[in-house]
Amino acid sequence: MSAHHSIFGVFSEENITGVANKNQSLKRTIINYLDVTAHATIADLSMELGISPPKTTSLINELIQDGLVQDEGKIDSTGGRRASMFGLVAESCFFIGVDVNRYSINIGLLDFKKNLVTVKMQVPYNLENTKESFEELITIIKKFIAELEVDRNQILAACINLSGRVNTTNGYSYSYFHFYEEPLSATIENAIGIRTFLENDSRAMAYGEFHIGTVKTEKNVLFVNLDYGIGLGILIDGKVYYGKSGFGGELGHVPLFNNQIICHCGKKGCLETEASGQALLRIFKEKIEQGSTSSLVKNGMLPEQLRLDDIIEAANNEDVLSIELIGEIGDKIGRGIALLINIFNPELVILGGSLIETGDYIRLPIRSALNKYSLSLVNNDTQLRLSKLGKKAGVVGGCLMARNRLLSMV
Numbered sequence: 001m002s003a004h005h006s007i008f009g010v011f012s013e014e015n016i017t018g019v020a021n022k023n024q025s026l027k028r029t030i031i032n033y034l035d036v037t038a039h040a041t042i043a044d045l046s047m048e049l050g051i052s053p054p055k056t057t058s059l060i061n062e063l064i065q066d067g068l069v070q071d072e073g074k075i076d077s078t079g080g081r082r083a084s085m086f087g088l089v090a091e092s093c094f095f096i097g098v099d100v101n102r103y104s105i106n107i108g109l110l111d112f113k114k115n116l117v118t119v120k121m122q123v124p125y126n127l128e129n130t131k132e133s134f135e136e137l138i139t140i141i142k143k144f145i146a147e148l149e150v151d152r153n154q155i156l157a158a159c160i161n162l163s164g165r166v167n168t169t170n171g172y173s174y175s176y177f178h179f180y181e182e183p184l185s186a187t188i189e190n191a192i193g194i195r196t197f198l199e200n201d202s203r204a205m206a207y208g209e210f211h212i213g214t215v216k217t218e219k220n221v222l223f224v225n226l227d228y229g230i231g232l233g234i235l236i237d238g239k240v241y242y243g244k245s246g247f248g249g250e251l252g253h254v255p256l257f258n259n260q261i262i263c264h265c266g267k268k269g270c271l272e273t274e275a276s277g278q279a280l281l282r283i284f285k286e287k288i289e290q291g292s293t294s295s296l297v298k299n300g301m302l303p304e305q306l307r308l309d310d311i312i313e314a315a316n317n318e319d320v321l322s323i324e325l326i327g328e329i330g331d332k333i334g335r336g337i338a339l340l341i342n343i344f345n346p347e348l349v350i351l352g353g354s355l356i357e358t359g360d361y362i363r364l365p366i367r368s369a370l371n372k373y374s375l376s377l378v379n380n381d382t383q384l385r386l387s388k389l390g391k392k393a394g395v396v397g398g399c400l401m402a403r404n405r406l407l408s409m410v
């Protein structure tokens with residue numbers, strides 16, 4: 001018997017009725033329970049599901065036949081009684097996460113037990129809102145799948161992280177690749193032959209941190225993505241917050257400045273016009289034009305060729321102009337986060353995105369701005385930490401999104 005047909009049976013959304021439907025739903029509950037507890041006995045499961053031990057045994061046997069669950073042997077429980085423990089089978093099925101960045105793609109494969117088994121970082125790519133850029137994305141995903149050693153039928157879902165406005169419920173993207181009438185998720189699904197979800201890039205990174213990153217017991221957490229843009233992921237009472245259409249968290253477009261700079265969203269005075277990586281590049285070029293010096297320019301690089309990574313690297317190599325400008329945008333980012341702290345009273349704010357590779361150069365001005373601009377009674381509750389997953393936050397979060405949305409656990 002080939003296992004993947006049964007796996008699809010458990011996760012299928014086809015309309016089945018009566019006993020089969022009830023059993024499918026109970027099997028999903030067992031999977032969700034084992035996901036949280038790692039192992040459980042028939043007695044645990046029977047109590048959790050409110051069904052008899054013989055019925056539980058029969059469902060567990062079906063899940064074992066499906067290849068999703070295994071008997072892990074007898075393990076001493078606290079009372080000294082020995083009962084068989086059951087757990088998920090890591091290599092029974094897999095999930096793909098695709099983290100699309102401005103100049104590169106990170107792509108990874110996660111197994112059923114949330115281990116990242118393969119990851120390819122920094123695959124060169126140019127994100128533009130063109131059909132060519134879209135085709136290139138599809139090519140990169142197909143190549144990654146073709147090189148995997150797992151049976152492609154065992155890959156149950158993929159999640160694509162894109163910046164900008166993404167409606168995760170219907171799979172439409174409004175900032176990139178919106179040339180087709182059908183949802184973008186459906187176009188990608190047809191092209192790669194795997195069930196596909198879309199997610200906003202910052203929210204996917206936040207999701208990675210919330211599940212296997214720096215978040216431990218905290219339930220009210222903000223994740224701020226500091227990159228070319230400024231993104232936000234929000235966790236309230238332990239649940240990811242989306243807003244009505246999935247557009248919640250547009251911190252970058254909060255109109256904090258009374259300037260005349262037109263943001264790429266079309267409005268004026270957005271936080272991104274003065275505090276994003278994009279703004280940092282613009283200000284850096286202006287400073288060079290006004291006669292400031294930097295090791296980057298001395299090394300022969302033309303200001304228009306500069307990428308954000310160049311300034312980050314220069315700062316880490318003690319380039320004074322880069323360090324100063326990162327300090328200036330850090331103060332402005334801090335103003336934006338102060339606003340969030342006053343509104344949300346979070347217990348933890350995580351800083352992520354490529355700018356955090358400058359460490360204290362970005363963290364300290366943000367910390368000091370938080371003290372300056374937010375209410376001290378409120379910010380006393382808030383810890384500020386750097387992302388633990390770092391560059392991998394997006395790919396880990398994307399894989400977890402694919403897995404957990406298929407299991408209906410998001």
Ligand SMILES: [Zn+2]
Nearest residue numbers: 253263265270
């Ligand atoms: Zn804007």
